[in-house]
Amino acid sequence: MTARFKRRFRTVAIYTHSKPQKVKEETIFLKKLLIFLREKGVKVIHGDLNTQSLLGEGFPLMKDTDAYDLKIGIGGDGILLKMIRTLQKEDGLLLGINFGTLGFLSELTPETAFEGLEKIFRGKYEVDVRMLLKAFVWRKKDKTKSSVKVHRGYALNEVAFGHGGVSRLTNYKVTSDRRKLSTYRSDGLIFATPTGSTAYSLSAGGPIIAPMIDSILLTPVAPHRLSHRPILLRPDKPLHVKFDTRFDSISMTLDGQIHFSVLPTDKVSIHQATRRAKFIRLKENHFFRTLRNKMSWGEN
Template structure:
C-alpha cells in the first residue's frame, strides 16, 4: 500500500500530526508520499524514508490520501483532485469536523484499520456549477458542500429566480440562496433552516437565506434535476461562493446552471455508525433525558 499526504500546514497542530503519521507508517514499512506544496511552506526534518512529489503526481501513485486539517482541508483537497478521485481519509484538527472520523486520539488505531483494509469508502455527491457571463464566457466549478449565491457587499435584498429542469420554482427575495449536496446539509444550509440529509443519498437541496417571506421554505430535489438561476432586476456585486472557499463576483446578467457532477468524492469511513456518531457528537444530541 502507498499512502499520500497533504494538509493545512497553517495549523500549529499540523506538523506534530504529520510526524506521528510518518512514524506509524514507517514502523509498518509503508511507502509514504508527501505533497510538495507542504515542503515549500514548512521546514522538514522528519527522520526516516518518505518521498516528496507534486500533488497530482502523488495522487496518481498512492492508494489512499491522508488530508490533515479540518473540513475545509477536505473540501479544498477534493477540488484539487479535479476528476482524479481517490479515497481520502481526513485526520481532523480544528473545529467541528463532520467529514473526518480520525483524530489525534485515535490516530494509531485509525491508520492500522486502513493498513488492514478495515474501512469503507463512501461516495459523496458533488455539484457542478456552470457560470455563463453576459458575453457568453463560461466557468465550471465543483462543490462538495454547497454553492451559495448572495447579495455580496450590498445591503439590498437580492431577487433570485430559480427554475428546476425548465420548470419555474420561485423567485426568492432575501439574502440569497444555498444549493447544497447531502454532505453540505450539515453546513450553511443547516444554519439557514435546511434539513439534515444522509450523505450517501442522491439529492439537491435549495435553501433560501433569510427570505423576506414566511412561506419560503427549503425544498429537496432529485439529483437528476437541473437548477438554473437568474436575476430579474439590476443588481451589482452578486457573490457566488463554492464551498465557502472560491468566490466569484457576478452580475444580474449572469446565468447559473447547477447539476450533479459526473464524478464523486471518495471519503474513508472507519465505522459503520460513524456518521450517526458524528451527528450525535457534533450536534450535542443528548439522547434520552431522564
C-alpha cells in the same frame, strides 16, 4: 452511499492547514506519519504547500492534477473541503484527521490516528461515497446572444449566492429542467448537497439530509415571502439561476472557500457532478452517531 472494498495505498498526498498555534504539534505528528507510511510500503508521499513548509523544502510538493491512492487531510473540515478543489476522477480515498474544532467530516483524531491507520492499512474500513455539485457560470459574449463559460467549480457542501457582508434583497429566478421553479426574493440562496445540509444550509433553517440520499437542497436565506421554504430536489435534473438585481454583481461561493463575482446578466447552472468524494470510515462509526456526538443532535 457506503461501499466496502480493500485498496492498496502506493501513493499518498498530505494536506495540512495553517494555524500558527498548531505548528509544533502538527510538525511532530507529520514526522511520525511519514515513518508510518514508509513502513507500510507507500512508494510516493507528496504534500501541499503547508505540509512542505512544516517538513522543509526538500519534501516533495504534490501536483493538483495528479491522482493519489490516498489523500490525508490534517486539520478541520476546511482542509477536507480544500481537498475537494483538487479532486481528480482517478483519485482514491480521502481521510480526515481532525486538528480543528468540530471536525464533522474527519474520521480520526491525533490520539486515535495511528490505531485507526493500522486498521485502514489492513483493509478494515468502509467507504462513504458523497455526491458533489458542479457549478458553471455562463456569460454573454459581447452583444450577441451566445454565451461562454467563464467559471467552473465543484462543491462538497454547497453553492451559495449573496452579497458578501451586505444584506441585499435580490430576485433569484430558478428553473429546473427548463421549467420555472420559483423566483426567490431573498438575501441569498443556497444549493446544498446532503453533506452540506449540516453546514450553511442548516444555519439558514434547512433540514438535515442523510448523506446516502442523493438530492439537492435549495434553501433561501432570509426570504421575503413566508411561503418560500427549503425544498428538496432530484439531483439528475440541472438547475439554472438568473438574477434580477440593481447591483453590479452577486457573490457565488463554493464551500465557503472559492468566491466568484457573477454579473446580473450571467446565468448559472448547477448539476450533480459525475465524480464523487470517497471518504474512509471505520466500521464502528455511523452518521447519526456523529450527529449526536459532534452537534448534540436529538439530545434532551
